[in-house]
Amino acid sequence: MTASSPPPEIGLVVYPQAQLAAVHGLTDLFAVADRLARARLGAGGPLLRVSHLGCGAADGPVARIFDTLPGAGGEPAVVILPPSLGEAPSGPAFAGLIDFLRVRHGAGTTLASVCAGAFLLAETGLLDGRTATTHWVCADDLAARFRAVRVDVDKLLIDDGDIITAGGLMAWTDLGLKLVERLLGPAAMMETARFLLVDPPGRQQRAYSAFAPRLAHGDAAVLQVQHWLQRAGARGVTTHAMAAKAGLEERTFLRRFRRATGLRPTEYWQHLRVGRARELLEGTRQPVAQIAWDVGYDDPGSFRKVFIRVTGLTPGDYRRRFGTDRAAGG
Known part of the structure; x- marks a missing residue:
C-alpha cells in the first residue's frame, strides 16, 4: 500500500445468527492494529478499513451497514464469515450471500471463515479439493455435507492464500492477527498480540478438542x-x-x-x-x-x-x- 492508495477493506459478514462478539471483536482488533501501526510509522491516515456487510433476504444484496470510511467506495480486499450461534449456516436462505462470495473471490477478494462460517464457504464450492478447518464439534457434519472438502480440525487456522479457515469460536483472534500480519506486516501483528495479551497464530486446535466417537453409524x-x-x-x-x-x-x-x-x-x-x-x-x-x-x-x-x-x-x-x-x- 502506497501513501496515496486507499487502505485495504476488511468486510465482516453479519448474517442471521452470526456471532456478534466475533464481529465486534475483530472490528476492535483491527482498530487496535491500525492505531498502533500508525503511531509506529507516523502515518496520518488510516491503514485499514473495516466494514460490516449485512445480508437479509435470500436473494437480496449484500451491503455495508457499518464502515470506518463511509462513502469511500471500492470493494473489500478480505471478506470474513464469523461463527454462528445457531445451526450451521447453509442452504437456500443464503443464496444471495453465496453468489456474493463467489463473485468477490473471482475478483480477487480473500475469503475467510471462523468456526461454522466454513459451511458458507463450502456452499460456494470454493473449498472443493482443499483442506479446511472448523470447530471440532462441526467437523463430521461439514465432512458429511461437503465430501469434496478435506476437513482437518487438528489445525486452528489454515491459510490457503486466497481462502483462510479458522477453527473454534474464539479462533477469530488467530484469524485477525494473521490478517494484520498479511496487511500490515509481522511487526504490526506482534505489537497487536502483545497489546491484546493473546497468543500469536500457531496454536493447534487438537489440544482443546475432546474425543467424540461416532455412535450413530448403525452397526x-x-x-x-x-x-x-x-x-x-x-x-x-x-x-x-x-x-x-x-x-x-x-x-x-x-x-x-x-x-x-x-x-x-x-x-x-x-x-x-x-x-x-x-x-x-x-x-x-x-x-x-x-x-x-x-x-x-x-x-x-x-x-x-x-x-x-x-x-x-x-x-x-x-x-x-x-x-x-x-x-x-x-
Whole structure:
C-alpha cells in the first residue's frame, strides 16, 4: 500500500445468527492494529478499513451497514464469515450471500471463515479439493455435507492464500492477527498480540478438542464393542478381544470397525486412553507416570508419544495449560 492508495477493506459478514462478539471483536482488533501501526510509522491516515456487510433476504444484496470510511467506495480486499450461534449456516436462505462470495473471490477478494462460517464457504464450492478447518464439534457434519472438502480440525487456522479457515469460536483472534500480519506486516501483528495479551497464530486446535466417537453409524456389533470399551477403559484390550466381543472374524471386524468409526481399533482406544489421561491431568496432582499406568500404559515414554500425537502437547504442558490448580508435572 502506497501513501496515496486507499487502505485495504476488511468486510465482516453479519448474517442471521452470526456471532456478534466475533464481529465486534475483530472490528476492535483491527482498530487496535491500525492505531498502533500508525503511531509506529507516523502515518496520518488510516491503514485499514473495516466494514460490516449485512445480508437479509435470500436473494437480496449484500451491503455495508457499518464502515470506518463511509462513502469511500471500492470493494473489500478480505471478506470474513464469523461463527454462528445457531445451526450451521447453509442452504437456500443464503443464496444471495453465496453468489456474493463467489463473485468477490473471482475478483480477487480473500475469503475467510471462523468456526461454522466454513459451511458458507463450502456452499460456494470454493473449498472443493482443499483442506479446511472448523470447530471440532462441526467437523463430521461439514465432512458429511461437503465430501469434496478435506476437513482437518487438528489445525486452528489454515491459510490457503486466497481462502483462510479458522477453527473454534474464539479462533477469530488467530484469524485477525494473521490478517494484520498479511496487511500490515509481522511487526504490526506482534505489537497487536502483545497489546491484546493473546497468543500469536500457531496454536493447534487438537489440544482443546475432546474425543467424540461416532455412535450413530448403525452397526450394532461395532456399537456393542464401543460401549464395552467405554466401560472397560480400553486397558489391556486387544483387537482379538474386540472382534470376539463383536462376534465377528477379526478381518471382518477390522473392516467394519474402521468403516463405522473412521478409526482403526488401536487409534480408537488410544483416543479413549488419552481422554481419560486429560481428565486426570486437569483435575489431579498424580504424577504423569502414575496416570500413564492408570490409563493402560506400562511404559510412560510410550504414553507420552501417544499423548503428543493426539493433543499436540506433552502431558506436562497440557497440565500447565489446562490443570484446574495448574499442578506441576512432567
